[in-house]
Amino acid sequence: MNAVLGVLLYRGLQRRLVREYPVFYGYAAYVLCSSLVLFRLSLASRQAYAIGYWASDFLSVLFGMGVTWEIYDSILTPYPGVRRMGRLFIALPVFVLLGKFMVDLADQPLKVLLPTTLELERNLRFGQAGLLIAILSLLAYYRISLGRNVASLLYGYTLFIAITVATLALRSALGAAFQPWWAVLQPLAYLVTLGMWCAGLWTREANALPSPELEREYESLSRQTIAGMARLRARLAYGVRS
Amino acid sequence: MIGLTAFIAASAALLLLLFLKPPAESEEAPAGLPDRAFMERILAPEDARYIASLRLPRVHRLFLQERRRLAIAWLRANRAEATRLFALHRRAVRQTRDVSPMMEVRVACAFALFMLNYAAIVGLVQWVGPFRAGAILRLFDSLGGAMERLSRQVAASAGAPASETTHA
Numbered sequence: 086m087n088a089v090l091g092v093l094l095y096r097g098l099q100r101r102l103v104r105e106y107p108v109f110y111g112y113a114a115y116v117l118c119s120s121l122v123l124f125r126l127s128l129a130s131r132q133a134y135a136i137g138y139w140a141s142d143f144l145s146v147l148f149g150m151g152v153t154w155e156i157y158d159s160i161l162t163p164y165p166g167v168r169r170m171g172r173l174f175i176a177l178p179v180f181v182l183l184g185k186f187m188v189d190l191a192d193q194p195l196k197v198l199l200p201t202t203l204e205l206e207r208n209l210r211f212g213q214a215g216l217l218i219a220i221l222s223l224l225a226y227y228r229i230s231l232g233r234n235v236a237s238l239l240y241g242y243t244l245f246i247a248i249t250v251a252t253l254a255l256r257s258a259l260g261a262a263f264q265p266w267w268a269v270l271q272p273l274a275y276l277v278t279l280g281m282w283c284a285g286l287w288t289r290e291a292n293a294l295p296s297p298e299l300e301r302e303y304e305s306l307s308r309q310t311i312a313g314m315a316r317l318r319a320r321l322a323y324g325v326r327s
Numbered sequence: 328m329i330g331l332t333a334f335i336a337a338s339a340a341l342l343l344l345l346f347l348k349p350p351a352e353s354e355e356a357p358a359g360l361p362d363r364a365f366m367e368r369i370l371a372p373e374d375a376r377y378i379a380s381l382r383l384p385r386v387h388r389l390f391l392q393e394r395r396r397l398a399i400a401w402l403r404a405n406r407a408e409a410t411r412l413f414a415l416h417r418r419a420v421r422q423t424r425d426v427s428p429m430m431e432v433r434v435a436c437a438f439a440l441f442m443l444n445y446a447a448i449v450g451l452v453q454w455v456g457p458f459r460a461g462a463i464l465r466l467f468d469s470l471g472g473a474m475e476r477l478s479r480q481v482a483a484s485a486g487a488p489a490s491e492t493t494h495a
Contacts, residue, residue, distance in 0.1 A: 165428075214341055221347075226417065227420070228414065229421065243341050247337075247341035247342045251335055251338035255335075306416065307420075310415075310435045313412050314413075317408060322448065324367075325452065325457065
């Protein structure tokens with residue numbers, strides 16, 4: 086896996102994609118370095134490795150948040166309208182999570198303030214999943230086409246987060262019984278993600294830009310669309326009634 | 328357990344969105360609205376009367392099947408136009424700076440309402456056929472009209488003493 090990460094970083098530097106996606110490549114470099122440090126720790130002592138593992142995992146989750154934001158930013162910069170809607174879409178899961186946190190805090194304050202590392206990671210990944218759902222929904226709703234580079238970033242990361250959230254939740258719920266599955270599924274998901282990133286970021290490809298001819302007055306356009314829908318609705322009923 | 332379900336649902340939603348492919352842009356090409364007279368012709372009562380007068384059950388069945396297919400094709404053409412209109416709106420909005428989330432919700436609701444109507448009418452046509460569907464819709468219309476008249480009468484009779492009291 087480290088070899089694939091090394092190739093990814095090398096191609097990023099060679100194709101100057103590092104400038105375009107600095108957080109993502111920073112994340113990749115961090116994962117590569119941390120895995121080397123963890124390998125050294127695993128040789129030293131089991132306890133040191135365990136502490137190092139969870140600490141690096143927590144930092145990688147925080148880095149992941151940055152990657153999600155970078156994906157959002159690079160996709161939606163040419164679409165100011167969708168970006169504005171995006172803020173709302175992103176605010177919703179944040180408020181939902183905040184609400185859940187407050188309810189849990191009132192219910193079990195000690196458990197919420199001192200969660201296990203597994204629960205904390207699971208909750209942070211869940212937040213990331215919410216952000217990715219918001220981004221993917223916006224892309225599907227507004228039919229935004231993506232360039233090869235950013236598409237591989239988004240799809241690869243989404244696959245990784247989807248599998249991580251599911252496996253973390255199952256690990257948390259089922260306990261040690263799920264451990265053998267977790268040990269297989271997590272690295273497998275990561276390997277597939279790395280493969281997707283490598284393939285998508287092999288060559289530099291600019292993001293597809295929207296065609297500028299569709300700039301119109303928003304308010305009147307929206308009213309026309311609503312009126313058109315109402316006319317078509319009336320037409321449906323009238324057609325069958327006639 | 329609720330927590331676990333939420334996490335699994337989030338994963339499933341992510342995977343679903345990942346494999347969701349947006350329809351090709353070519354689908355947004357203007358389809359053109361089918362003529363309303365065409366539907367009137369499909370549902371012409373004289374055709375139905377003539378076929379019924381032949382007293383040939385197989386021919387009658389074929390006639391009904393064909394008219395049902397034509398009616399559904401007409402309804403689908405309307406749906407295609409609504410979908411095109413909606414897609415056009417979303418494409419135009421992508422680059423607009425002054426997007427209002429409330430207006431977007433209104434547009435989405437207008438489309439959802441159209442689709443609900445469409446699904447209900449297509450379901451009715453599939454289920455009872457276009458002629459009976461038309462009769463049912465006319466019945467709903469007249470019932471709606473009667474209810475409206477009744478509510479107006481009730482409102483008028485309820486309002487009358489109040490106005491008399493005011494005048495007194």
